[in-house]
Amino acid sequence: MVISSSTSSISKPKTALIIIILIIISTATTSFADNTAITTTCTSIHQQNSSISTCNYVKSTTGCNPKGYINYLQLYYCNFSSFPQLGFVLLLIWLVILFYILSNTASEYFCPAVEHLSNSLNLSPAIAGTTLLPLGNGSTDVFSSIIAFTSSADGGDIGLNSVLGGSIFVSTVVVGVLSLLITYRRKIVVIDKPNFIRDVVFLLVTLTNLLVIIIIGEISLCASVLFISTYIIYIFLVCYMHFISKKKHNSIHDSVIEDEDDYAVRIPLLRSIDDEEKVVHSAEKVVHYEEEDVQYNKKRGKMKFVCYVMKLPVYLPRRLTIPVITKERWSKGFLVISVVLAPIMVAVIWNTKEGNLGLKASLVTYFVVASIGVALGTCTYAFTSSTIPPQKWLVFWYASGFLMSVTWTYVTCNELVSLLESLGNIIGMNPSIIGLTILAWGNSIGDLAANMALAMYGGPDGTQIAMSGCYAGPLFNVLFGLGFSLVFVSWSKYPATYVIPEDPNLCETIGFLMAGLLWALVILTKREMRLDHTLGGGLLAIYFCFLFIKLSRAIGLLG
Structure with missing residues (x-):
């Protein structure tokens, strides 16, 4: 299967701009998980003498507070103190459920939303991979980086490490796993060469600029503005390449249509008769197979019902809050309810994570949001059909599904x-190792699940979108996340310069990240842009070398 990038031109630029703004606003209301090393820990949790003292320690220590909505340490050490084995097993079961929710949300909601939204906006796979996917996967990282830079004295070091750590994971592990998975499925996927080289070269230039800034040790407001302006140049180049390739595609398409017309005239009559006989014969086989399928489905009926009941608690909350207007899954009732509940869910998430609005402000917020939801639900009920999905305002519906699938993805990730x-604290892992492994992997699971689902289930252009996102995403995080953070902190120091926190490991991380990019650039260009095991294996080897050095330094094997 050969993946080509450009299909059609970008229309409705104002609508696209509105969608981008909505994406940023929506993802800002999701939970801002701290994608960084642990600043306050539960290191003394295993030094308590009794289960009661351990429970009191978990309740009173700030470092033991959960990053999500459930206090797992309190459940384990307080509620299941008499049955710790049972508590640990239940946590593992819940871990499997969360992984399922994450992967299923990516495949069933996020991928179709990206595909339909990009089609509605007439975006090519390359454009979708460099806009929608980075915004969906990377917006929370951007906000986390800005918050880290502006919230504490050592926030600059935390923000730099978080963005660079996520970038190296996506550009090595995610791309490596995608390549190995495609090779295992014996698929031949060819990535668009100009778009790939453009993304990798821009990311290399950006990392080189960042490396220079780190070596200098300070940055001014003017330099930070120049740093972030690289992304504007990148977007202009993406649009220019899209229009050029679209023009070539249209000329090729016109010539193909003329050839098809000539060929249709030359088709002999006897061939069409033979084709009809083959169709009749195939129809008889289909009827026979359908009879066998009916008998087989009867035997599986009970098993399907049991699976449906088990999946219902996981399926129903997402179905009731994510608008879906595809023909295969169309339901007017679900659409009306999801339009009503979606704004309320976003408000609950925001108020729960921020928690400082106060009772009156919270009530006012809920009342306003609920009123908006009810108004949207009323309009949806009045102007939609019970038999067919909406045919107008498709961008609004697809954007709503995209935003809510992003919200669910990041709630699950957090x-x-x-x-x-x-679980790392319960097992007794070193906090630095937890930050390097569990937190780093957990914070990038959303990117891995979304990109893998797009590559496997996103249609013929899914792999191109996923691969573009694997490089456009880190570029978005570095230029937007670090760029805006540097602008904010340098603005606050103006006319003085902002001093970059000293961390010799940053240069090491950038070096490994650039090594992964160069490996992908060399291997793909030599192998005619085909994804294979050489690319995937090399990228994973680079990441494991990086991880080995980090872990060795964390446990004291390296200085």
């Missing part, structure tokens, strides 16, 4: 990270 951190 809860997953919180659970993984709690």
Whole structure:
């Protein structure tokens, strides 16, 4: 299967701009998980003498507070103190459920939303991979980086490490796993060469600029503005390449249509008769197979019902809050309810995570949001059909589904990270190792699940979108996340310069990240842009070398 990038032109630029703004606003209301090393820990949790003292320690220590919505340490050490084995097993079961919710949300909601939204906006796979996917996967990282830079004295070091750590995971592990998975499925996927080289070169240039800033040790307001302006140049280049490739595509398409017309005239009559006989024969086989399928489905009926009941608690909350207007899953009732509940869910998430609005402000917020939801639900009920999905305002519906699937993805990711951190504390892992492994992996699970689902289930252009997102996402995080953070902190120091926190490991992280990019650039260009095991294996080897050095330094094997 050969993936080509450009399909059609970008229309409705104002609508696209509105969608981008809505994406940023929506993802800002999701939970801002701290994608960084642990600043306050539960290191003394295993030094308590009794189960009662351990429970009191968990309740009173700030470092034991959950990053998500459930206090897993309190459940384990207080509620299941008499049955710790049972508590640990239940946490593992919940871990599996969270992984399922994450992967299923990506495949069933996020991927179709990206595909339909990009089609409605007439975005090519390359444009969708460099806009929608980075915004969906990376917006929370951007906000986390800005908050880290502006909230504490050592926030600059935390923000730099969080963005760079996530970037190296996405550009090595995610791309490596995608390549190995495609090779295992014996698929031949060819990535668009100009778009790939553009993304990798821009990311290399950006990392080089960042490396220079770190070596200098300070940055001014003017330099920070120049740093972030690189992303504007990148977007202009993406649009220019899209229009050029679209023009070539249209000329090729016109010539193909002329050839097809000539060929249709030359088709002999006898061939069409033979084709009809083959169709009749195939129809007889289909009827025979359908009779066998009916008998087989009867035997599986009970098993399907049991699976449906088990999945209902996981399926129903997402179905009631994520608008879906595809023909295969169309339901007017679900759409009306989801339009009503979606704004309320976002408000609950925001108020729960922030928690400082006060009772009156919270009530006013809920009343306003609920009123908006009811008004939208009323309009949806009045102007939609019970038999067919909406045919107008498709961008609004697809954007709503995209935003809510992003919200669910990151809510699940935050809860997953919180659970993984709690399991690490229960096992007794070193906090620095938890930050390097469990938290780093947990914070990037959303990117891995979304990109893998797009590559496997996103249609013929899914792999191109996923691969573009694997490089456009880190570029978005570095230029937007670090860029805006540097602008904010340098603005606050103006006319003085902002001093970059000293961390010799930052240069090491950037070096490994650039090594992964160069490996992908060399291997793909030599192998005619085909994803294979050489690319995937090399990228995973680079990441494991990086991880080995980090872990060795954390446990004292390296200085």
